[in-house]
Amino acid sequence: MSDLTRLTISQARAKLRGKEITATEITEAYLSAIDRANPALNAYVxxxxxxxxxxxxxxxxxxxxxxxxxxxxxxxxxxxLFGTEGVHTQACSHVLDGFKPRYESTVTANLWADGAVMLGKLNMDEFAMGSSNETSYYGPVINPWRRSRLDTVVMPTTHQGDGGFVSAGGTRTQRSLDNAQLVPGGSSGGSATAVSAFLCAGATATDTGGSIRQPAAFTGTVGIKPTYGRCSRWGIVAFASSLDQAGPIARDVRDAAILLKSMASVDPKDTTSVDRPVPDYEAAIGKPIKGMKVGIPKEYRVDGMPEEIEALWQKGIAWLRDAGAEIVDISLPHTKYALPAYYIVAPAEASSNLARYDGVRYGLRVPGKDIVEMYEKTRAAGFGREVKRRIMIGTYVLSAGYYDAYYLQAQKVRNLIKRDFENVFAAGVDVILTPATPSAAFGIADEDMAADPVKMYLNDIFTVTVNMAGLPGIAVPAGLDPKGLPLGLQLIGRPFEEETLFQTAAIIEQAAGTFQPEKWW
Amino acid sequence: MSVDVKTVKRVARLARIAVSEEDAERMTGELNAILGFVEQLNEVDVSGVEPMTSVTPMDMKKRRDVVTDGNKAADIVANAPATEENFFLVPKVVE
Structure with missing residues (x-):
């Protein structure tokens, strides 16, 4: 039998139902793949x-x-980040040392109720704060993709092939992998790597500013952040409650649709869970997009954007036009303010949510001479640098005298960002097409990003607007850059019109194909 | 606006995070980089704009005011670093 880990969810589903394979066989195949690969990739904690x-x-x-x-x-x-009963749940932070919840998050409970099998818990940036999975207490996750270079090799005249291209003069070009380790993106870096490297059939993830879509784009996988309120946040460790949403990362569009159908629900335990039935997302795949209006926002053409990103965007436009969509230029004038507004709103909410880690109720405790010293020492030892930085920013912008200047201003700007989208949708645009990220995956321990936190934050420039407005967004792989790394496109939809995203993403996937890394691990 | 080391130490105290002199110095630079980045929000005209209070327009869900959960003391203290008879133990706070 061929490698069971290579089956997509829809393929495995058919074989399981047809009794061609068993759940035990496919589970064992994944467990041994994890055993072999995890020391190199660090996807599972x-x-x-x-x-x-x-x-x-x-x-x-x-x-x-x-x-x-x-x-x-x-x-x-x-x-x-998902609470799983009796199982390691630490948001990859030291402060939650040893935490094993006595409850199950609604999203994972929905998956188990539909028969899914849990392989384990996936690495992530600490408290989902990061864009490279380097802030995890458990160390960075490695992207299964590596840069490759084309070498010209002189061939003996009698040989050819091995997957290379034969050229007229007896030479051929051959791709060889570079050894440099790349980040899988973040914060759902473990989810993206595990899906891309065939260490699970699909994964749960969460997205506060781009944490599903950016890692999906960096690993050639599909990731969807649904509309705010579509998946229950109950039992998920909170980062920024008005922005956090759960969603899947999967190997193709159909698998993402299958997973979201199970993850989404109406949950009385989450007051922001919206009372709307969950549609059959899979049924949207394969529907034609003839006559659909696709908006191209000019503000997403940013300074210093690499040529290959622009080229990819143009390819995406051409594919959708060829499929019968009407392409229209649109303007979302407040786009550039989304990221700065996010870096007020998200840290403010985080500073409040993370106040609960005090060394009293769960996790780490570092003793002190009195209770305040115990709090301060516990939090100093338990939180990593990025988390502390965000708690500090949040505490500052919410502190007396600064609330209006920062937090209130940011929440007003947030409404303007939302209004930009509402205007465009009111004008008849069905879906918006943008690049998913401003670059391909970058190296582990990138010096520029380590020196300036804002540089790292710019990774989310195309995705964060969607969280600010509470809209659904999907990242779908659309091609490889000249160094052989995957690049993604993003589709943004109207609230609760995830079906339109799956329908349109399937058209891009059909044109672009799917992408798998060459195995080196 | 920018912060100095003294402000950073005050904010760290508010956030209940112990910082060394060295941490405070480093954080001052980092926080100022972020505050410099968010400064551009001031150029947006927000006159007449309400701050966002709800991401999705919906009425907050309410439930009946009845007991739906409880009697889980053992579960609640199960993960605590120090407990005694279903109480959380903390350093002495009242002399």
Whole structure:
């Protein structure tokens, strides 16, 4: 039998239901792939082998009886931000040392109710704060993609092939992988790497400013951040509550649609969960986009954007036009203010949400001479640099005398950003096409980004607007850059019109194909 | 606006994060870089604009005022670093 880890969720689903394979077989295949790859890629921070085997066994019993759920027997990885009962849940922070919740998040409970199998918990930036997965207490995740270069090799005249291109003069060009390690993006870097490197069939992720879409773009995977309120936030470690949304990272558009269908729900335990039935997202795939109005926002053409990103965007426009869509130029005038407004709103909410880590109720405690010293020492030892930086910014902008100048101003600007989108949608635009990121994946320990936190923040320049306005956005792989690294396009939709995103993303996928890294790990 | 080391130490105190002299110096530079970046928001004309209070236009869900959960003391203290008989233990706060 061929490698079961290579099956997409839709393929595995068919084979499981057809009794060609068992949940136990596919689960074992993933567990041994994780065993071999994790030392090199560091995607998992906890592997739940025994639990996975038990869940797979139960799935097999249901499959035999023909009672399988929508995800019966499908092995998934779970971002460490999701509360999973009795299982490592630390948001990849030291401050939550040893935390094993006594409850299950609504999103993961929905997945298990549909029969999915949990392989383990995935690495991420600490408290989802980061764009490279380098702020994790558990160390960086490595991108399975590497840069490659084209070498000209002189060939003996009798040989050719091996996947290279034969040229007229007896030479051929050959791609060889560069050894430099790249980041998978963040904060859902473990999810993106695990999906891209075939260490799970799909993964849960969360997105506060781009944390699903940027890593998806960096790893050639599909990631969707649904509309704010579509997935319950109950049981997910909170970062910035008005921006956080859960969503899947998957190998193709169909798999993302299958996963979102199970993750999304109406939840009385989350007051921001919206009372709307969850549609069958998969049914949107394959529908024509003839006559659909696609907006191209001029503000997303930023200074210093690499040529290949612009070229990719143009290719995307051409694919959608060829499929019958009407392309219209649009303006979202407050785009440039989204990132600065985000760096007030998100840290402000984070400083409040993270006040609970005080060494009393869970996780790490560092003793002090009195209770305040205990708080201060615990938080100093438990939080990493980026998290402290954001708590400090948030505390400052919310402190007496500064609230109006910073927080109130940012929340007003946020309404203007939202209004920009509303105007465009009111004018008949169905979906907006932009690049997903301003560059391809960059190197681990990039010196420029380490020296200036704002440089790292600029990674989210195209994705953060969507969180500020609460809209759905999907990143879909659209090609490779000249160094052989994946690049993604982003589609932004009207609130709760995720179906339009899947429908349109499927057209891009059909034109661009799917992308897998060459295995070196 | 920019912050000095003294302000950074005051904010760290408010945030209950112990900082060394060296940390405070480093954070001052980092915070000023971020505050410099967000400064551009001041050029936006927000006259007549309400601050956002709800991402999705919806009424906040309400539930009946009844007990739906509880009797989970053991679960609640299960992850605490120090407990005694379902109480959280903290350093002495009252003399």
């Amino acid at each position: 906890a592997v739940t082998g025994d639990k996975a085997r038990d869940m797979a066994k139960a799935s097999d019993a249901r499959l035999v009886k023909g009672e399988g759920g929508a995800l019966e027997g499908i092995p998934l990885g779970i971002k460490d």
